[in-house]
Amino acid sequence: MKATTNIQQDCIVVSLSERLMFSDHEEFRQVLNALVESDMNCCVLDLHDLLSVDSAGLGMLVIAHEECQSANANLVIRGANGQVRRMLELGRFDSILRIES
Amino acid sequence: MSSQAAELEPLPETAAEIEDLPVAAQDASAERDLLRRWLGLSAVQERALTALCGEITVASDLVEGSVSDLTDNFNNLAGLARSNAEQIGRVVESARTIEVDGERIDLSEAVCFLEEVLGDVVAKILQLSKHGMSMVYALDDVTSDVRVAEQTIAGIEKINKQTNILAMNAKIEAIRAGEAGAGFSVVADEMRELSGMVNKLALEIREHMSVVTKGIVDSQKELRNVAAIDLSTTIESKDRVELMTKGLVRQNEEFNATVGASAESSAEVAKWISGLITKLQFQDRTKQRLENIIGIIEILKNADSKLCEEAKAATGLSDADDLNRQAWLEHIISECHLGEMRERFARTILLGEESEPESPQETASGEGGGESPAFLDSTEDIELF
Numbered sequence: 255m256k257a258t259t260n261i262q263q264d265c266i267v268v269s270l271s272e273r274l275m276f277s278d279h280e281e282f283r284q285v286l287n288a289l290v291e292s293d294m295n296c297c298v299l300d301l302h303d304l305l306s307v308d309s310a311g312l313g314m315l316v317i318a319h320e321e322c323q324s325a326n327a328n329l330v331i332r333g334a335n336g337q338v339r340r341m342l343e344l345g346r347f348d349s350i351l352r353i354e355s
Numbered sequence: 356m357s358s359q360a361a362e363l364e365p366l367p368e369t370a371a372e373i374e375d376l377p378v379a380a381q382d383a384s385a386e387r388d389l390l391r392r393w394l395g396l397s398a399v400q401e402r403a404l405t406a407l408c409g410e411i412t413v414a415s416d417l418v419e420g421s422v423s424d425l426t427d428n429f430n431n432l433a434g435l436a437r438s439n440a441e442q443i444g445r446v447v448e449s450a451r452t453i454e455v456d457g458e459r460i461d462l463s464e465a466v467c468f469l470e471e472v473l474g475d476v477v478a479k480i481l482q483l484s485k486h487g488m489s490m491v492y493a494l495d496d497v498t499s500d501v502r503v504a505e506q507t508i509a510g511i512e513k514i515n516k517q518t519n520i521l522a523m524n525a526k527i528e529a530i531r532a533g534e535a536g537a538g539f540s541v542v543a544d545e546m547r548e549l550s551g552m553v554n555k556l557a558l559e560i561r562e563h564m565s566v567v568t569k570g571i572v573d574s575q576k577e578l579r580n581v582a583a584i585d586l587s588t589t590i591e592s593k594d595r596v597e598l599m600t601k602g603l604v605r606q607n608e609e610f611n612a613t614v615g616a617s618a619e620s621s622a623e624v625a626k627w628i629s630g631l632i633t634k635l636q637f638q639d640r641t642k643q644r645l646e647n648i649i650g651i652i653e654i655l656k657n658a659d660s661k662l663c664e665e666a667k668a669a670t671g672l673s674d675a676d677d678l679n680r681q682a683w684l685e686h687i688i689s690e691c692h693l694g695e696m697r698e699r700f701a702r703t704i705l706l707g708e709e710s711e712p713e714s715p716q717e718t719a720s721g722e723g724g725g726e727s728p729a730f731l732d733s734t735e736d737i738e739l740f
Contacts, residue, residue, distance in 0.1 A: 313487060313488040
């Protein structure tokens, strides 16, 4: 997994690419820290270039959502497609956070 | 009338006798001849009408019997069609539900339940993954803390080492001072002893920390093995199972629609057959008309017979005297193309019998008895049955 962080208007946008798997948990920890330490209410994970995600990756996304909630921020997942989008749908992520196409 | 007939002169019979008569007498003779021929024809008509009444009865009975058979067959067909529709209805009901622990559950309800269960499974997998990753992060934090503790121990050991060197230097300086440094030498020894004890404690702590670190590393490996189990195929299988169950429901709906249409067709067939049975009541109306026709023919026949008898009594003529009678009979009979009908006609007209008409089934199997007139053996028969 690769992550790039940008600030767009009032949001911190972290774009993930390649694959999000268990072995990426240390890099994803840095993403979590970046989101929480940004002190922004709007946190966006842009998954447009993410090719696939496994169950551990889905677990990490849920942790990101809870970490943002603890920091009084809202997490938005944006641009998921293909296998990633289907996994989010099967996991009913739309019932716990905001999904944007 | 009979007394008047008895007083009449005998009539001339031969052509020679007629030619010898005067003109007025010749006219009277011609009228008498016409009357005789009419009487002959009337006798034939009387017997032919009797035979016709018999044939109408035969035809009416034939239609009645056939219609009765048709009605029975149609009733059987209607019963089968209704039974078929009921059986199909039961099949539809059976296909729409499944039996679970003796309880009938609608298939769509079962599919919804299955989807709910699968949704719960996926939600639990997500929770499991999340908790697993939280544990991984917690152990990462503990590992970091242990590293800090190990660095702290290293710091203690470094300070202790300097303290030990300091104590050694103090001891050397105390020896150089001689008598005056004796007390200071004791303090230096105590410091070295304390330093050795601190060093020993630091070593013990390091050993314990090593055990803790090893435990964390082992736990992390175990957790990694658990968390690394990819459950995404299980999550994706939910998608597949949902597609299969939806396909099953759709297929079941199509099956129900097709079978339901078949049940409707069967019910429609039963309805049509009932309509046909109703229409077969034409036979009853036809029979009444034929009975009326027979009644009218009987009236005409009786009137004809009565008039003939009166004419015979008045003129002394006999229908047996008509030379054309045989020709009439043969002409009428030759028009009958059905063998059994011709036989009955011949018996009635030639022999004056009013035999009971045979049943169509019996007569259709062959010609009549051995006493039939010769022309009954004609090869011109046209059998319709």
